[in-house]
Amino acid sequence: MQGLVNRRRTRPVKVGDVTVGGDAPISVQSMTNTRTSDVRATVAQIKELEALGCEIIRVAVPDDEAAAALPEIIRSIDIPLIADIHFDWRLALKALDSGVDGLRLNPGNIGSERRLREVVRCASGRGVPIRIGVNAGSLEKDILNRYGHPTPEAMVESAMRHVRILEDMGFLDMKISLKASGVWPTIRAYRLLAEKVDYPFHVGITEAGTLFAGTVKSSVGIGVLLSEGIGDTIRVSLTGDPTEEVRVGWEILKALGLRKRGVNVISCPTCGRIKIDCIRLAGELEERLSSLQEPITVAVMGCVVNGPGEAVEADVGIAGGDGVALVYSGGEVVRKVAERDVVDALVEEVERVVRRRTEDRAAKGAAGA
Numbered sequence: 001m002q003g004l005v006n007r008r009r010t011r012p013v014k015v016g017d018v019t020v021g022g023d024a025p026i027s028v029q030s031m032t033n034t035r036t037s038d039v040r041a042t043v044a045q046i047k048e049l050e051a052l053g054c055e056i057i058r059v060a061v062p063d064d065e066a067a068a069a070l071p072e073i074i075r076s077i078d079i080p081l082i083a084d085i086h087f088d089w090r091l092a093l094k095a096l097d098s099g100v101d102g103l104r105l106n107p108g109n110i111g112s113e114r115r116l117r118e119v120v121r122c123a124s125g126r127g128v129p130i131r132i133g134v135n136a137g138s139l140e141k142d143i144l145n146r147y148g149h150p151t152p153e154a155m156v157e158s159a160m161r162h163v164r165i166l167e168d169m170g171f172l173d174m175k176i177s178l179k180a181s182g183v184w185p186t187i188r189a190y191r192l193l194a195e196k197v198d199y200p201f202h203v204g205i206t207e208a209g210t211l212f213a214g215t216v217k218s219s220v221g222i223g224v225l226l227s228e229g230i231g232d233t234i235r236v237s238l239t240g241d242p243t244e245e246v247r248v249g250w251e252i253l254k255a256l257g258l259r260k261r262g263v264n265v266i267s268c269p270t271c272g273r274i275k276i277d278c279i280r281l282a283g284e285l286e287e288r289l290s291s292l293q294e295p296i297t298v299a300v301m302g303c304v305v306n307g308p309g310e311a312v313e314a315d316v317g318i319a320g321g322d323g324v325a326l327v328y329s330g331g332e333v334v335r336k337v338a339e340r341d342v343v344d345a346l347v348e349e350v351e352r353v354v355r356r357r358t359e360d361r362a363a364k365g366a367a368g369a
Helices: 039-051 065-075 088-097 113-126 141-147 152-168 183-194 211-227 242-255 280-286 307-313 337-368
Strands: 013-015 018-020 025-032 056-060 081-087 100-103 128-133 172-181 233-235 264-265 296-301 315-323 324-328 332-338
Touching: 013 113, 039 056, 039 065, 039 113, 039 296, 056 113, 065 081, 065 088, 081 088, 088 100, 088 332, 100 113, 113 128, 113 152, 113 324, 128 152, 152 183, 152 315, 172 183, 183 211, 211 242, 233 242, 264 280, 280 296, 280 315, 280 337, 296 337, 307 315, 307 324, 315 337, 324 337, 332 337
Parallel strands: 025 056, 025 233, 056 081, 081 100, 100 128, 128 172, 264 296, 296 315
Antiparallel strands: 013 018, 315 324, 324 332
């Protein structure tokens, strides 16, 4: 599946121990919504996100209290941390002193070129990459005046202005994002910039909206760009629990065949033929297996039309009806259970399959040692 997408060739950038760009897998990011100065709450949320597959985390650094909390947060987590800086360039310096793995700077509000250069010098000395994060809603005034409104061309000009500053200083460890709240302006901006630079892109639709609408908008925008090979790391920006951002991000990558992680649930769209509660069963199963990392396909099917065929093709599955279900594993029927026991039976079978795979990998490793 991954061979169907011809990824744009980009220079790799290291964010902590995660490589962004080059031949590295497309990584999934999110951003905390806790007060960064509240170390306990911020660390707890990061660990929850990490368990769901978040690979890079960003925190807001709006003040000195947030900057002061960064060292303890960094010591308490296992994924790279990026400091999100707006308005006050001095906070960027403090974040770098704290040991962050990356900076996100907004060209539209970071201040004068002199201040930017000081931040870049410090980042260069510490080997910390910088994301030039252009947002349609906060472009520089002179650029906005020239174009009249935040067009894709205006966003690209903003990005290129700062790319040149960093390049003039010999600083090449940068990522770039060009985010608008609309799908097509975002897509057009990334396409235009992809023709000009080979730096890795952080892709997303900013201010995408609530869980339902934002998921649709992000899936379309990010999906189109990734299908064209544009994008090296993604964030799904939703108004809600950031755990949903991570879940949606992974589902986008899995749908395009770009990454494999955790459970892939195939379930009936529901119709009048169904005689088992697929809606409840699929939802409960997805929740029970949400922290699973091993890629596995599970089918929850409720009628005789497609049910047996999908269950046979899945790693684990059920074909249900009339309050009972046949449980399939590896294409074979392994048991028959009542509807009330379906989720438990599927989880047990998934755990058995994952355990067997783990044991097989360990045996192959030992044989090859």
